[in-house]
Amino acid sequence: MAAVIRLVNRSPLSSAMGQQYLALSSTAKVQAAGVRAGQALPEKVKIVEVGPRDGLQNEKTIVPTETKIHLIDMLSVSGLPVIEATSFVSPKWVPQMADQVEVMKGISRKPGVSYPVLTPNLKGFQAAVKAGASEVAIFGAASELFSKKNINCSVDESLQRFDEVMKAAKEAGVPVRGYVSCVLGCPYEGKVAPEKVAHVAKRLYSMGCYEISLGDTIGVGTPGSMSEMLEAVSREVPVNALAVHCHDTYGQALANILVALQMGISVVDSSVAGLGGCPYAQGASGNVATEDVVYMLHGLGIQTGVDLSKLMDAGAFICRSLNRKTNSKVSQATCKL
């Protein structure tokens, strides 16, 4: 109201003058993000399904190879365009992904669907290509401490390792997706500067990654920090090469995804049944559930190509196999476990 009283003190005020004051006083308050409820959203959103890799990787129960293959096959017929199938890391570090080769060779690939796999280094890349991979992904972190604790080297050193992978991938004509983790917060460092995220994203993009997925690894982000971070990153990387990978640990994922859509993002990572807990918050949830994301997108009139019912069937299947409840609220509400 103080602002209103200041305006009225200057009389007489016409509508035109009012508009000038609108421009003057609002400029200071206008956030560059300028998110509005009525803003045009993308017509289509590509869902990148990470359940079989990121999801299962964070589940305690080791899942039999046939179950993984069946899950991927069920997801393939649900209309998902991208399904992250497995990870070519050493089974010493990630026992869940030890059957990487059998999974790659065992799945029934649907035409038009991509099955990227994680490749942390050149050796992993070579093994992946040998097993039939036609797209790979590499992981950088926006936090130095997280990088050291997670893969035992600094951010710059990790990017150098990936240089080798990028070269080999270019020669083999294999597209590479880049991930940046801890974009909205780090379990060790706490707050992460948006400029740091932009720096790492730009590096990965310049190295040749066709898409950069920005991951809120511990789910601490909110629409406030998401818009701040995306503003910084979209100055360095074109928005149509960006994706968001939100964790729902603090229940913020869908709100964060909505803000990202309002800022022009049209690629969203999610995990069927919300598979995968959070290793940094015991008992808490991790990945956002694909079913809940699709429900929101379809409610917004956004096309995804995904059949929600078939997706829920896949979620019900894997939850039965894991003997656990789904993390998807849509599935719970429609009694699909």
Next chain:
Amino acid sequence: MGNVPTTVKHCLSYEQLIQDYPWLRRWLLQEKTITGHPEFVKIVEVGPRDGLQNEKEIVPTGVKIQLIDMLSGTGLHVIEATSFVSSKWVPQMADHTEVLRGIQRAPHVQYPVLTPNLQGFQDAVAAGATEVAVFGSASETFSKKNINCSIDESMLRFEEVINTAKEQQIPVRGYVSCALGCPHEGPIEPSKVAEVAKKLYEMGCYEISLGDTIGVGTPGSMFKMLQCVMKEVPVDALAVHCHDTYGQALPNILTALQMGVCVVDSAVAGLGGCPYAQGSSGNVSTEDVLYMLHGMGIETGVNLAKVVEAGDFICNALCRKTNSKVAQARGRTL
């Protein structure tokens, strides 16, 4: 520059300003949407009433009182304390009088109670109520099945309550249920929601809370509904009451904030399931809403840690896990 003289300030009421400068309302509304959200949001805590009403376990009176007292110490401005409905229909609220008399009212905190009819209103006032609420529906079928009368008939009942409340200067809050969908009728026309909201507002309700009773709404339907309602009721008299049954509550609330709504209903620990989707969640949890609002730089006056403690307490008493993801992440599950 310079301050407005005191005399001028006293002469200038908000209504006067809007009358003299019609563009001002639009400017103020626009300012909210340009910055993306309001600077302050009032949380209406409905856990002790809407939350507990939908819990299977009957909660002892002492526990209800302690819950409300804990919530009173968190900074919340409004705590819906109980409901003066017949205990035949809602056994959980049978101890309404003892609860209202037993709580320690914090200064500057409101403790509204539900009053479905004149009898309920009179009982509420006798028990010390200083604010009440009435419940309308945007769905005819829901109205008939829930309170056994049509929407129009229910409005007549509420008119009695509102008129009597006016005489006693007791503010009345209006609720519109099924604002984004009905378990019986399916999708609900935004114009119907606007019609009911307008009726309640014109009868004298100071605030209208628009409820997504079965949680089926998405930012898409929330936007369309609010656009319609805002043509009939000023946005600063609107609140949203989102259920998280399909996980959509927070993005729906965000959409409402972006449209200028600055009052949000929620329930500590996400108390209260959904009677229309067995085993599903109902109310959005206050902790998760606060986390989002504070993360956006929005003031609420509420201490999140203290709400988590209150949530802890009631979940222990109910022998159940919290529905709040924030509380779970902070290691506060059973």
